Every structure is written in C-alpha cells, then in structure tokens.
Amino acid sequence: MFTANMAREWVKESSKKIEGNKDQLTNLDQALGDGDHGLNMTRGLKAAVEQLDEDTDEPGQVLKGVGKSLLSKVGGASGPLYGTFFMKAGNHLEGSKVEFSELASGLRIGVDGMKKRGKTERDEKTMIDLLEPVIEVMEERGNDVTPDHLMERANKSLDMVMEYEAKKGRAAYYKEKSKGKQDAGAQSSYYIIQALAEVIKKEG
Amino acid sequence: MFTANMAREWVKESSKKIEGNKDQLTNLDQALGDGDHGLNMTRGLKAAVEQLDEDTDEPGQVLKGVGKSLLSKVGGASGPLYGTFFMKAGNHLEGSKVEFSELASGLRIGVDGMKKRGKTERDEKTMIDLLEPVIEVMEERGNDVTPDHLMERANKSLDMVMEYEAKKGRAAYYKEKSKGKQDAGAQSSYYIIQALAEVIKKEG
Amino acid sequence: MKKLINHPDEVVTQMLDGMVKAHPETYKRLEGTTVLVRRNKSSNKVGIVSGGGSGHEPAHAGYVGEGMLDAAVSGEVFTSPTPDQVLEGIKAVDQGAGVLLVTKNYTGDVMNFEMAAEMAEDEGIQVEQVIVNDDVAVEDSTHTTGRRGVGGTIFVHKIAGAAAQEGKSLDEVKAIAEEVIQNVRSMGVAVSPAQVPGSGNPGFDIGENEMELGIGIHGEPGMETIEMTSADHVAERLIEEVLPELEVKDGDDVAVMVNGMGATPMMELYILNNRIHDLLYDKGINTELILVGNYMTALEMSGASLTVLKLTSELKNMLHKPCHTIAWNKSE
Amino acid sequence: MKKLINHPDEVVTQMLDGMVKAHPETYKRLEGTTVLVRRNKSSNKVGIVSGGGSGHEPAHAGYVGEGMLDAAVSGEVFTSPTPDQVLEGIKAVDQGAGVLLVTKNYTGDVMNFEMAAEMAEDEGIQVEQVIVNDDVAVEDSTHTTGRRGVGGTIFVHKIAGAAAQEGKSLDEVKAIAEEVIQNVRSMGVAVSPAQVPGSGNPGFDIGENEMELGIGIHGEPGMETIEMTSADHVAERLIEEVLPELEVKDGDDVAVMVNGMGATPMMELYILNNRIHDLLYDKGINTELILVGNYMTALEMSGASLTVLKLTSELKNMLHKPCHTIAWNKSE
Ligand SMILES: Nc1ncnc2c1ncn2[C@@H]1O[C@H](COP(=O)(O)OP(=O)(O)O)[C@@H](O)[C@H]1O
Ligand SMILES: Nc1ncnc2c1ncn2[C@@H]1O[C@H](COP(=O)(O)OP(=O)(O)O)[C@@H](O)[C@H]1O
Ligand SMILES: [Mg+2]
Ligand SMILES: [Mg+2]
Ligand SMILES: [Mg+2]
Ligand SMILES: [Mg+2]
Known part of the structure; x- marks a missing residue:
C-alpha cells in the first residue's frame, strides 16, 4: 500500500539526497551541460517539501502538488520534465489507499508524459533511462515489488546510461564524447528512485 | 667638440640601449605607473633614428629633429618631456662645431623647458633627477668634462632617485610606497646619459 | 572567478530590480515574478514575449521597449524560466491581438515556453511560438536537439518587434519572425x-x-x-x-x-x-x-x-524602423 | 591574458578602422591620423575634442556625434596621443567659433593637449582646455599630480556637447564644462x-x-x-x-x-x-x-x-538634450 505519508516521505527523502549530492549533480551537468542541475533540483525539491500538502491522505494529491512545485520552481529542462512526471502520476492515483500496482500505472503515465514533453525515447541518455526501466519492473512485479527489485534495476540502468551517446538536451552537443560520462538527470532520477525504495522498505 | 655625427651616434646608441632594456623599463613603469614606458620610448627612439637628419653637419639640427620625432611618436608623459628637452637643446646649439660648454648650456635650456612643461622640480622622482645633476656637472666642468664625470654623477643620482617619494606623474598615486622603487623615466634618462658618455669617450 | 554579487540565490531578482531602478520609464517588474514589462504599451498590437536563462544581459530584458519586446521573462542563471512566469508575461502583454513567444532552441526554453503557451491558450489567449536556432556550430538534425539559438535572437526581436509595432497580425508577425530565423x-x-x-x-x-x-x-x-x-x-x-x-x-x-x-x-x-x-x-x-x-x-x-x-527588402524595411530599448536605441 | 588582436602595434589603427566600418554614417578617420571626426557637422558651433590613451572604449571615439564630441584623438593603449594628432583634430573641427579640449587629468594627456593648444593658437585657432579630475581615490593637492580623470569625463562630454550644440560661445561652453567638473x-x-x-x-x-x-x-x-x-x-x-x-x-x-x-x-x-x-x-x-x-x-x-x-538646473537641462553617438544615444 502506498499512502500519502509515504508519498510525503518520498519527497522529503528525495530532497535530502539531491541536496546532499548537489555538487555531484552540478559537476556531472558541468561536464555535459551547463552545470546547474544540482542547483535546479535542490531549489525545486526544497520548494516541493515546503509546499507539501501535509493534510491530505491521498498520495495522488501529494504527488500532484510536488509536480506543480517542480514545474514552477525548477525551470530548465528538468523542471517541465519532472513536473510533468509527478503531476501526471498524481493525477492518475485515486483515493487514500493505493496499491503498488496502481502506483506503477501512475508512474507509467508520468513517464510517458515526460517522454512526450521532451520528445524523447529510451536510450537517449536522459532521466528517462533510469525511470522507465524501474517502472517496468514495478509493472511486472505488481503488488509484489520490493525495494531490492527497484534498486537492482536502477543500479543496472545507471551503469548502462553512462555508456550511451546523448541525443537530447545540452549533452547532445558532445555527441560521442558524451559516452562514458554520467548524465546528470539520470543521476538525479537514481536518487529519487533510491528514496522511493527506502520509503517502501521503511513503511512497507 | 660635439659634432653632428656625435649627436647622431648619441641617438642611435640611446635607441639601442632603450630597446635592449625595454622590458626593464616597462616593468619599472608597471610597478609605479601603467607599464608602457619601455614601449613608448622604444617606439619614439626608433622613429627618431629613422628620421635622423643624416645630411646636416649641425648637431643642433640633429637634436631638434630628435625632439620632433619624440614629440610626435611617444605620447604619454615622456613624449612632451623628452621632446621639449631635445628640441630646446637643439634650438640653442648653433653651427657645426659645438664646444662641450655650449652643449651644457643647450642641455640646461632643454631641462629647464622640461621642468616648466612638466611643472616639476628636482627631487620629485622623475627623469629630471637624472638629467639635471648630470647637466650641472657639465656646466661645472665646462670643456674639461669627461665621460667618467657624467657616469659618476648619473650612477649616484640613480641610487638617490630610487629612495625619493614620487610627486609627479602616475607614480605619485603610490605616495610613500614609491620609495625604494626605481622611476622608469629616471632609468631611461640614465641610458640616454650613458649613451652620451660612450659617444664622448669614443669620439672625443 | 570573483563576482560583485550578494548571494547566488538573489542575483536574478536584484539584477531585475537594478534594471528597473535605472530605467523606471522603460519598465516595470510584475510583482512576485521575474517578468519585466514595457511601461508605455502601444495599444492593440501583437505582444512579443521573449526570455530564457539569465546571464546573457542585456538579453533579454534589455530589448524590452518600443519597437522590440513587450516583456522579457528571466530564469535563474543559464536556466529557462518556468511556465508560470512565462504565463504571467503573456497575460500582461496580451491586448487581444495575441502574443508571439520568441524562444531560443534549448530543450528547457522550448518546453517551458510551450507549457506556458498551452496554459495561456486554456485561458483564451492566442499564442504562437517561434524557435531561434542560428548557431551553425551545431548540426541541425531532427534526431537530435538541433542547432542552438544565440545572437540571431536579437534580430528576431528587432524585426518581429517592428512588425508588431506596425500593427501586423499575429500570423504576419510570426511569419516574419520565421523568415528572420530562416535567414x-x-x-x-x-x-x-x-x-x-x-x-x-x-x-x-x-x-x-x-x-x-x-x-x-x-x-x-x-x-x-x-x-x-x-x-x-x-x-x-x-x-x-x-x-x-x-x-x-x-x-x-x-x-x-x-x-x-x-x-x-x-x-x-x-x-x-x-x-x-x-x-x-x-x-x-x-x-x-x-x-x-x-x-x-x-x-x-x-x-x-x-x-x-x-x-530581403521586407526584413530590411523592418530592420531600419526605430526602436527604443536600453540595449538597442534607434531613431527615425 | 588572451587577446583577440593581430599585432600589438596595430591595435589602435585596426580598432579605429573597425569603428568607422561599423558606423560609416557617424565618423570618418582623418587620413594618416588616429583622429575620428563627426561626419554631419552642425555649422558654426564650438568644436569639442577629447581623447586620451586607447583601451577605454567606448571612450572616447564612442562619444563622437551630434550633441557630444566633434572629434576624438586616440593614443596608443593607455598612452596619451601626441600633440600633432590632437592638432589635426582641432583643425578639423574648428569652424571659427573655437575649440574646447576635454582632457583627463594625467600628466601625459595634460601636456600633449596643452602643446597642441599652443600649436593651434599659433595657427590662429581659439582653443580652451578643461581638465577632468573626478576620482576621489586620489588626494587633490596642488603639490602633487592631483585627482585623476575617470568616468565623470562622459558627463563633461554630454553637457559641454549639448551646450555647444545649442550654439553657446566657447567661453560659455568652457564655463559649463568647468561646472560639471566642479560637481x-x-x-x-x-x-x-x-x-x-x-x-x-x-x-x-x-x-x-x-x-x-x-x-x-x-x-x-x-x-x-x-x-x-x-x-x-x-x-x-x-x-x-x-x-x-x-x-x-x-x-x-x-x-x-x-x-x-x-x-x-x-x-x-x-x-x-x-x-x-x-x-x-x-x-x-x-x-x-x-x-x-x-x-x-x-x-x-x-x-x-x-x-x-x-x-544644477542648467546642467539638468543640458543633460536631457538629445545626443546621437554610438555609446550614448538619447532621443528628444
Ligand atoms: N528532451 C529531454 N527529455 C528527457 N530528459 C531530458 C531532455 N533534455 C534534457 N533532459 C534531462 O535533463 C537534464 C538536465 O537538466 P537541467 O540541467 O536541470 O536543465 P538544463 O539542461 O536546462 O540546464 C539532463 O541531464 C537530462 O537527463
Ligand atoms: N610632471 C612630470 N615631470 C617630469 N617627469 C615626469 C612627469 N610626469 C611623469 N614623468 C616621468 O615620465 C615617466 C613616465 O613616462 P611614460 O610611462 O612614458 O608616460 P605615462 O606616465 O604617460 O605612461 C615617469 O617615470 C617620470 O620619470
Ligand atoms: Mg543544466
Ligand atoms: Mg607609463
Ligand atoms: Mg540550465
Ligand atoms: Mg602611459
């Protein structure tokens, strides 16, 4: 069961991890982009935490609010993408008790929205290469999904995305030179998945 | 006897010395000014050599031409000052055979013009602190002046001017901090005197 | 690199305030936003809104004024502004004739302005978007991000701005902006x-x-x-x-x-x-x-x-029209 | 420091040529000199000539134009121009009403412009010189070099330029320039x-x-x-x-x-x-x-x-007059 509390914890834990790794994210973005991803995501998630709907018992409400915060605080490429992801996912989830299989469907809609907004496919070396495979695992495992399932796939994807050639965002200007360097957005997605896994472990 | 040939040699030798010490002059001016004295003087003396009146047998004519070249090629503070010096000195010298005592009078008029143009007195840490004492020696010794007389006084003055506090030109902004550092213009005057001493030694 | 700033979080707002204080006759800042809008609006013309990350000054706010932009939306340094900010800009300059968004071709700018356009259309405002991509250092391919938008953006502001000032329709202004982008x-x-x-x-x-x-x-x-x-x-x-x-x-x-x-x-x-x-x-x-x-x-x-x-002769004509902005001031 | 130049000896002349080529309607360069003069002279006004070392761009040539300077004389980088160059500038802009020289207070500038003034007077041209010394970082004392001239020079150009454009006499233009310098x-x-x-x-x-x-x-x-x-x-x-x-x-x-x-x-x-x-x-x-x-x-x-x-109210009045130069363009 995915609850509003867990949704809130997810956001708080994501914020902590992103802020704690701000410099890493910024350095990654500096190598392949413009060096603001750590700043952008920290600013956005801080705002999301501040604006968290603490009263609702509906996880969908929580995630929708997070999406709006990100959309209006992050800017850049990651703002509309993560904003769309959380808003669309939140929109899909109904009521206060959400099965993990339902969460998976919500996140699927989220990531599809993200792909559409970014005109991006898999394997283009973006955050999508972290999020989508993990969501696939959730879809496959349904209600039996475990934190370890998520992390196993996230770890594998993180290694893989490093070797891709960037096709979207500023990293694409580096063409083949982008191979062997980690994508900043993939790395921030990794932390967001890690936060989700930890919350599931703790509460589940 | 000071001849037109000696005047020409004086200019050529000055140009050689100044160009050879361009970086030193520039570094001195960098510490207490704007770092262009080496460039300014090299440019000016090169032009003076190029425009030398090779046909005249009157040293006054030669020096007048040098003054004009400096005036129209150097700019900055040193251009009008050295320009005035050589023009006024040249104007005073008459005919083709000039006694050293006459040369001394000419240079006296030159340095007085320089002081007036620069509104400068002795001991204000400028080129005047090199030129005027040496000219005094020439005035004292008259036709018996020797290269060693000149260099003895020039060496002494160079040591003294180093300890003065600058009152004129850009170096004045440094106030007491200018003490213990050499003035770029005093240094270039030193080379010009050195060149004169060498020419007198060779020809005289 | 040493910077004359106070705090990194405040650079954009303090810069915008500093601009408005220097040029109160040119601008006002929409309260609570990073949007600078033109003070003396010409009535009933197509509005032109541009923007992007900060750090490119005088772009973009320096081009707000008669004959160029009606509003500029500033993001954090080198970061596209968010859709809600762009939306505020659109709403402030729309006079019923619609609004043209001028965006440089960066994923972030394109997406944030696009979302703002969608939101504005939901509110009944006619919006068009053009995307400047003039940087030949980057290959233009439909499979990648494509060419970046750089200095050419200023000519888009100038010429689209002149066309709007002349009273041309949104479609016409958009068409001439596209013509600049092509050229x-x-x-x-x-x-x-x-x-x-x-x-x-x-x-x-x-x-x-x-x-x-x-x-x-x-x-x-x-x-x-x-x-x-x-x-x-x-x-x-x-x-x-x-x-x-x-x-x-x-x-x-x-x-x-x-x-x-x-x-x-x-x-x-x-x-x-x-x-x-x-x-x-x-x-x-x-x-x-x-x-x-x-x-x-x-x-x-x-x-x-x-x-x-x-x-072209049309572009030349618009280029020579007067404009009055901080960064480009051209008399009749 | 890396520089986009060709050869140090050519920076000034290539810069001046680059300016004229960008703004042929504003300037011409007096052949064989480093003097840029205004193209569209207003007739019978007092001429205003400024200058100094190069490296302060847009000063001084950027302020040549209607309502400001009539000519700017550029020396080598950070080095005052020579008297003969300044003289060329004076001769080119004199229309019989005399010429005001605006100099920043550096020994070199003061002396070179002073000598040029003497030479011009020998040729029968009326010349006055004002010396800007606005930099409070330096003590002002008659026994030393005194305060340096810096940014305040631009206001002297503007206001003396406006006064000259209004047709005021050389003495009047000089007086208002001095008033700016005092203030x-x-x-x-x-x-x-x-x-x-x-x-x-x-x-x-x-x-x-x-x-x-x-x-x-x-x-x-x-x-x-x-x-x-x-x-x-x-x-x-x-x-x-x-x-x-x-x-x-x-x-x-x-x-x-x-x-x-x-x-x-x-x-x-x-x-x-x-x-x-x-x-x-x-x-x-x-x-x-x-x-x-x-x-x-x-x-x-x-x-x-x-x-x-x-x-003062007079300075304010002159400050708001229009001017049309590359670096300061102000409409009516
Ligand atoms: N079109 C796109 N689709 C999906 N993700 C993208 C796209 N463009 C960029 N990204 C992701 O966004 C990240 C960069 O985000 P950020 O640095 O915050 O924005 P910006 O690139 O505008 O500075 C990249 O590392 C990449 O993962
Ligand atoms: N008022 C002055 N009278 C005499 N000499 C001066 C005066 N001002 C400066 N100088 C001399 O000029 C030298 C600097 O010359 P230079 O560097 O060529 O000119 P600038 O100071 O304009 O850059 C100083 O080192 C000093 O000796
Ligand atoms: Mg970035
Ligand atoms: Mg110097
Ligand atoms: Mg960015
Ligand atoms: Mg100098």
Missing part, C-alpha cells in the same frame, strides 16, 4: 570561460594557448579547440562557417552583429569587425547595418560571436 | 587586472580573495586593498567615498553612472545599481538619470566605478 546564422568563439554564481568552478576549461571555436552561450562545446590565433584569422573562420548556409552572394544585403561574450574589450570586437567587414565587402556583400558590442553575452565569458542576417 | 566625483573598484597588448603580464596583481578599492582606469592603485566583499557593501563604500565632496543633500538632483571596467557582466552592474539607487533614495536624493553599462573601461579589467554628478 540568420551565427557562430561564436571563446578564449576564457564563465562561471555560474554559486557553482564552485568555471563551466569549462580552455588551455592556456587555446580557444574554443563554436562555443555556445552557456559554455557548451563547439566544433573544435584550436590554438590561439590572430583576430583576422578568427574573423575568417567565423565568416567561412557562417556564410555558406545563408547562400549570400555578390550584391546581397546583410545585417551583421559582432557580439562580445561579456568580458571582451570593445577594442577587440572592433578589430574583429575591421576584418569581417572587409571579407564581406570583398565578396560584394552589402552590410546594411553592423552592430558591434555586447548584445548576447555569457556572463564573464571572454570571446565573440558573429551573426549574419541575410536581408 | 562630478567618481570612484572605482577592481577585482581583476588588465594587460596592455604587447606587455608580458597584467598591469597589477590582485590577491585571490581581494579587491582594489579606488583603482584608476589604467590600473593605478587606489586607497586600499580590501577583502572580497558583497556587491551591497561595495556600493556602500563607493557612495560613502563619492558623496561627501559633493555635499549633496536631501532634495538634490543627481545623475549617476554605474560603469563597468570592461570585463564585468551587466548582471553585476545592475546588482550594484540596485543598492546604489536605494542608498541615494534613502537620503532623499533624486536620481534624474542613471546610466548602467560600459562607458569608460580599462581593457579587460573586471570591476566597476560609480560616478555622481550633482545637477
């Missing part, structure tokens, strides 16, 4: 990098004796790293890279921008222009207008870019 | 140095965490070396140093220039202005006009200066 190409070169306030180090490195050819305005890499070379040679390379795609030929008219990246002395820009002008002249190309200065910068990056706009 | 004070701060082309190293050093308060526009030292501090604090120090000598008080009108030294991003200048404006406002001082930008630079020096001009 404008740029390329930049950097000799030293810029650093985003609050980040620990410069955005990229350039070797002691090197320069980066084809640099982007956020320090994105370009075509190649070359040895430091003369201004004349740089001018020649830029012309060689920029002209071919425009297919300019003997007798054509162009507008030229020799743009400083932020920390380049004017002296160097004019020395570049000295050669650029002659290269064009020798090809029989007529330079209707040459702008030399800091028009689209990248903080304290040192370097320059060349932008060439091929002029 | 204008400046101070600068640098965070990184500049380097003269062709010299092996920067003109001065500034420690990694330091800034130089009271710097001159050729890198001359100022009052003190201080630790890097916030823009607000810099603004406060500059205001504190500049205002006292002007004796401005509640209700007075001033014009303000927040000037970049060459490599300072506009963002930082506006952040400085954000505080400078408020400090003046809090004292009840009315800012009639605020200029923010690169008006009097020092090559690629990074830093800023503040200039405050206390306005």
Whole structure:
C-alpha cells in the first residue's frame, strides 16, 4: 500500500539526497551541460517539501502538488520534465489507499508524459533511462515489488546510461564524447528512485 | 667638440640601449605607473633614428629633429618631456662645431623647458633627477668634462632617485610606497646619459 | 572567478530590480515574478514575449521597449524560466491581438515556453511560438536537439518587434519572425570561460594557448579547440562557417552583429569587425547595418560571436524602423 | 591574458578602422591620423575634442556625434596621443567659433593637449582646455599630480556637447564644462587586472580573495586593498567615498553612472545599481538619470566605478538634450 505519508516521505527523502549530492549533480551537468542541475533540483525539491500538502491522505494529491512545485520552481529542462512526471502520476492515483500496482500505472503515465514533453525515447541518455526501466519492473512485479527489485534495476540502468551517446538536451552537443560520462538527470532520477525504495522498505 | 655625427651616434646608441632594456623599463613603469614606458620610448627612439637628419653637419639640427620625432611618436608623459628637452637643446646649439660648454648650456635650456612643461622640480622622482645633476656637472666642468664625470654623477643620482617619494606623474598615486622603487623615466634618462658618455669617450 | 554579487540565490531578482531602478520609464517588474514589462504599451498590437536563462544581459530584458519586446521573462542563471512566469508575461502583454513567444532552441526554453503557451491558450489567449536556432556550430538534425539559438535572437526581436509595432497580425508577425530565423546564422568563439554564481568552478576549461571555436552561450562545446590565433584569422573562420548556409552572394544585403561574450574589450570586437567587414565587402556583400558590442553575452565569458542576417527588402524595411530599448536605441 | 588582436602595434589603427566600418554614417578617420571626426557637422558651433590613451572604449571615439564630441584623438593603449594628432583634430573641427579640449587629468594627456593648444593658437585657432579630475581615490593637492580623470569625463562630454550644440560661445561652453567638473566625483573598484597588448603580464596583481578599492582606469592603485566583499557593501563604500565632496543633500538632483571596467557582466552592474539607487533614495536624493553599462573601461579589467554628478538646473537641462553617438544615444 502506498499512502500519502509515504508519498510525503518520498519527497522529503528525495530532497535530502539531491541536496546532499548537489555538487555531484552540478559537476556531472558541468561536464555535459551547463552545470546547474544540482542547483535546479535542490531549489525545486526544497520548494516541493515546503509546499507539501501535509493534510491530505491521498498520495495522488501529494504527488500532484510536488509536480506543480517542480514545474514552477525548477525551470530548465528538468523542471517541465519532472513536473510533468509527478503531476501526471498524481493525477492518475485515486483515493487514500493505493496499491503498488496502481502506483506503477501512475508512474507509467508520468513517464510517458515526460517522454512526450521532451520528445524523447529510451536510450537517449536522459532521466528517462533510469525511470522507465524501474517502472517496468514495478509493472511486472505488481503488488509484489520490493525495494531490492527497484534498486537492482536502477543500479543496472545507471551503469548502462553512462555508456550511451546523448541525443537530447545540452549533452547532445558532445555527441560521442558524451559516452562514458554520467548524465546528470539520470543521476538525479537514481536518487529519487533510491528514496522511493527506502520509503517502501521503511513503511512497507 | 660635439659634432653632428656625435649627436647622431648619441641617438642611435640611446635607441639601442632603450630597446635592449625595454622590458626593464616597462616593468619599472608597471610597478609605479601603467607599464608602457619601455614601449613608448622604444617606439619614439626608433622613429627618431629613422628620421635622423643624416645630411646636416649641425648637431643642433640633429637634436631638434630628435625632439620632433619624440614629440610626435611617444605620447604619454615622456613624449612632451623628452621632446621639449631635445628640441630646446637643439634650438640653442648653433653651427657645426659645438664646444662641450655650449652643449651644457643647450642641455640646461632643454631641462629647464622640461621642468616648466612638466611643472616639476628636482627631487620629485622623475627623469629630471637624472638629467639635471648630470647637466650641472657639465656646466661645472665646462670643456674639461669627461665621460667618467657624467657616469659618476648619473650612477649616484640613480641610487638617490630610487629612495625619493614620487610627486609627479602616475607614480605619485603610490605616495610613500614609491620609495625604494626605481622611476622608469629616471632609468631611461640614465641610458640616454650613458649613451652620451660612450659617444664622448669614443669620439672625443 | 570573483563576482560583485550578494548571494547566488538573489542575483536574478536584484539584477531585475537594478534594471528597473535605472530605467523606471522603460519598465516595470510584475510583482512576485521575474517578468519585466514595457511601461508605455502601444495599444492593440501583437505582444512579443521573449526570455530564457539569465546571464546573457542585456538579453533579454534589455530589448524590452518600443519597437522590440513587450516583456522579457528571466530564469535563474543559464536556466529557462518556468511556465508560470512565462504565463504571467503573456497575460500582461496580451491586448487581444495575441502574443508571439520568441524562444531560443534549448530543450528547457522550448518546453517551458510551450507549457506556458498551452496554459495561456486554456485561458483564451492566442499564442504562437517561434524557435531561434542560428548557431551553425551545431548540426541541425531532427534526431537530435538541433542547432542552438544565440545572437540571431536579437534580430528576431528587432524585426518581429517592428512588425508588431506596425500593427501586423499575429500570423504576419510570426511569419516574419520565421523568415528572420530562416535567414540568420551565427557562430561564436571563446578564449576564457564563465562561471555560474554559486557553482564552485568555471563551466569549462580552455588551455592556456587555446580557444574554443563554436562555443555556445552557456559554455557548451563547439566544433573544435584550436590554438590561439590572430583576430583576422578568427574573423575568417567565423565568416567561412557562417556564410555558406545563408547562400549570400555578390550584391546581397546583410545585417551583421559582432557580439562580445561579456568580458571582451570593445577594442577587440572592433578589430574583429575591421576584418569581417572587409571579407564581406570583398565578396560584394552589402552590410546594411553592423552592430558591434555586447548584445548576447555569457556572463564573464571572454570571446565573440558573429551573426549574419541575410536581408530581403521586407526584413530590411523592418530592420531600419526605430526602436527604443536600453540595449538597442534607434531613431527615425 | 588572451587577446583577440593581430599585432600589438596595430591595435589602435585596426580598432579605429573597425569603428568607422561599423558606423560609416557617424565618423570618418582623418587620413594618416588616429583622429575620428563627426561626419554631419552642425555649422558654426564650438568644436569639442577629447581623447586620451586607447583601451577605454567606448571612450572616447564612442562619444563622437551630434550633441557630444566633434572629434576624438586616440593614443596608443593607455598612452596619451601626441600633440600633432590632437592638432589635426582641432583643425578639423574648428569652424571659427573655437575649440574646447576635454582632457583627463594625467600628466601625459595634460601636456600633449596643452602643446597642441599652443600649436593651434599659433595657427590662429581659439582653443580652451578643461581638465577632468573626478576620482576621489586620489588626494587633490596642488603639490602633487592631483585627482585623476575617470568616468565623470562622459558627463563633461554630454553637457559641454549639448551646450555647444545649442550654439553657446566657447567661453560659455568652457564655463559649463568647468561646472560639471566642479560637481562630478567618481570612484572605482577592481577585482581583476588588465594587460596592455604587447606587455608580458597584467598591469597589477590582485590577491585571490581581494579587491582594489579606488583603482584608476589604467590600473593605478587606489586607497586600499580590501577583502572580497558583497556587491551591497561595495556600493556602500563607493557612495560613502563619492558623496561627501559633493555635499549633496536631501532634495538634490543627481545623475549617476554605474560603469563597468570592461570585463564585468551587466548582471553585476545592475546588482550594484540596485543598492546604489536605494542608498541615494534613502537620503532623499533624486536620481534624474542613471546610466548602467560600459562607458569608460580599462581593457579587460573586471570591476566597476560609480560616478555622481550633482545637477544644477542648467546642467539638468543640458543633460536631457538629445545626443546621437554610438555609446550614448538619447532621443528628444
Ligand atoms: N528532451 C529531454 N527529455 C528527457 N530528459 C531530458 C531532455 N533534455 C534534457 N533532459 C534531462 O535533463 C537534464 C538536465 O537538466 P537541467 O540541467 O536541470 O536543465 P538544463 O539542461 O536546462 O540546464 C539532463 O541531464 C537530462 O537527463
Ligand atoms: N610632471 C612630470 N615631470 C617630469 N617627469 C615626469 C612627469 N610626469 C611623469 N614623468 C616621468 O615620465 C615617466 C613616465 O613616462 P611614460 O610611462 O612614458 O608616460 P605615462 O606616465 O604617460 O605612461 C615617469 O617615470 C617620470 O620619470
Ligand atoms: Mg543544466
Ligand atoms: Mg607609463
Ligand atoms: Mg540550465
Ligand atoms: Mg602611459
């Protein structure tokens, strides 16, 4: 069961991890982009935490609010993408008790929205290469999904995305030179998945 | 006897010395000014050599031409000052055979013009602190002046001017901090005197 | 890099306030936003809104005023502004004739402005978007992000702004903006990098004796790293890279921008222009207008870019219309 | 420092040619000289000639045009031009009403312009000279070189230029120029140095965490070396140093220039202005006009200066007259 509390914890834990790794994210973005991803995501998630709907018992409400915060605080490429992801996912989830299989469907809609907004496919070396495979695992495992399932796939994807050639965002200007360097957005997605896994472990 | 040939040699030798010490002059001016004295003087003396009146047998004519070249090629503070010096000195010298005592009078008029143009007195840490004492020696010794007389006084003055506090030109902004550092213009005057001493030694 | 700032989080708002305080007759800032809007609106014209990350000053707020933009929306440094901010700009300038958004081709700018356009349309405002992509240092391919938008954006502001000022319709203004975009190409070169306030180090490195050819305005890499070379040679390379795609030929008219990246002395820009002008002249190309200065910068990056706009008679006509902004002030 | 130039010996002439090629309608270069003169002369007015070393662009040639200068004479970088060059400028702009020379207070500038004035008078041209000395970082004493001339020079150009354009006599133009000089004070701060082309190293050093308060526009030292501090604090120090000598008080009108030294991003200048404006406002001082930008630079020096001009009603009147130059373009 995915609850509003867990949704809130997810956001708080994501914020902590992103802020704690701000410099890493910024350095990654500096190598392949413009060096603001750590700043952008920290600013956005801080705002999301501040604006968290603490009263609702509906996880969908929580995630929708997070999406709006990100959309209006992050800017850049990651703002509309993560904003769309959380808003669309939140929109899909109904009521206060959400099965993990339902969460998976919500996140699927989220990531599809993200792909559409970014005109991006898999394997283009973006955050999508972290999020989508993990969501696939959730879809496959349904209600039996475990934190370890998520992390196993996230770890594998993180290694893989490093070797891709960037096709979207500023990293694409580096063409083949982008191979062997980690994508900043993939790395921030990794932390967001890690936060989700930890919350599931703790509460589940 | 000071001849037109000696005047020409004086200019050529000055140009050689100044160009050879361009970086030193520039570094001195960098510490207490704007770092262009080496460039300014090299440019000016090169032009003076190029425009030398090779046909005249009157040293006054030669020096007048040098003054004009400096005036129209150097700019900055040193251009009008050295320009005035050589023009006024040249104007005073008459005919083709000039006694050293006459040369001394000419240079006296030159340095007085320089002081007036620069509104400068002795001991204000400028080129005047090199030129005027040496000219005094020439005035004292008259036709018996020797290269060693000149260099003895020039060496002494160079040591003294180093300890003065600058009152004129850009170096004045440094106030007491200018003490213990050499003035770029005093240094270039030193080379010009050195060149004169060498020419007198060779020809005289 | 040492910066005359207070706190990295405040650079954008304090900069915008500083602009408004310097030019209260030109601007006001929409309260609680990073949007600067024109004070003296001409009535019933198409509104023009541009924007993007901060750090490119005078772009974009410097081009707000009669004959150019109606509002500029500023994001954090080198970061696209968010859709809600852009939406505020759109709402503030719409007078019923619709609004044109001028965006540079960066994923973030495109998406945030697109979302703002969708939101505005939901509120019943007619919005069109054009995307400037003039940087020939980047290959244009539908499978990738495509060419970046750089200095050419200023000519889009100028000409779309003049068309709107003339009372043309949204479709007409959009069409002429597209025509500028089709006909404008740029390329930049950097000799030293810029650093985003609050980040620990410069955005990229350039070797002691090197320069980066084809640099982007956020320090994105370009075509190649070359040895430091003369201004004349740089001018020649830029012309060689920029002209071919425009297919300019003997007798054509162009507008030229020799743009400083932020920390380049004017002296160097004019020395570049000295050669650029002659290269064009020798090809029989007529330079209707040459702008030399800091028009689209990248903080304290040192370097320059060349932008060439091929002029049709309509573009020429609009280019010469007056405009009154901080960064480009042209009388009748 | 990496420079986009060809050869140090050619920087001035290639820069001047690059300026003329960008603005052929504004200027022409007197053949064989480093003098740029205005193309469209207004007839029978007092001529105004300024100049000095190069490296301060857009000063001085950027201020040639209607309502400001008639000619600018450029020396080598940071080196006063020679008297013969200044003389050419004087002769080119004299229309019988005489010529005013505007000089910054540096020994070289003063002497070279003075000699040019003497030469021009020998040729029967009426010439007057004013010497701008607005830099409060230097003590003013008759026994020393006195205060330097810096950014305040631009206000002298503007106001003397407007007076000349109005048809005032040489004495009147000189008197109003002197009035500006009496009422204008400046101070600068640098965070990184500049380097003269062709010299092996920067003109001065500034420690990694330091800034130089009271710097001159050729890198001359100022009052003190201080630790890097916030823009607000810099603004406060500059205001504190500049205002006292002007004796401005509640209700007075001033014009303000927040000037970049060459490599300072506009963002930082506006952040400085954000505080400078408020400090003046809090004292009840009315800012009639605020200029923010690169008006009097020092090559690629990074830093800023503040200039405050206390306005009488006559100065205000002249300040608001139109002018049309590359660097300051003001419509009716
Ligand atoms: N079109 C796109 N689709 C999906 N993700 C993208 C796209 N463009 C960029 N990204 C992701 O966004 C990240 C960069 O985000 P950020 O640095 O915050 O924005 P910006 O690139 O505008 O500075 C990249 O590392 C990449 O993962
Ligand atoms: N008023 C003055 N009278 C005499 N000499 C002066 C005066 N001002 C400067 N100087 C001399 O000029 C030298 C500097 O010359 P230079 O560097 O060529 O000119 P600038 O100071 O204009 O850059 C100083 O070292 C000093 O000796
Ligand atoms: Mg980024
Ligand atoms: Mg000097
Ligand atoms: Mg960004
Ligand atoms: Mg000098």
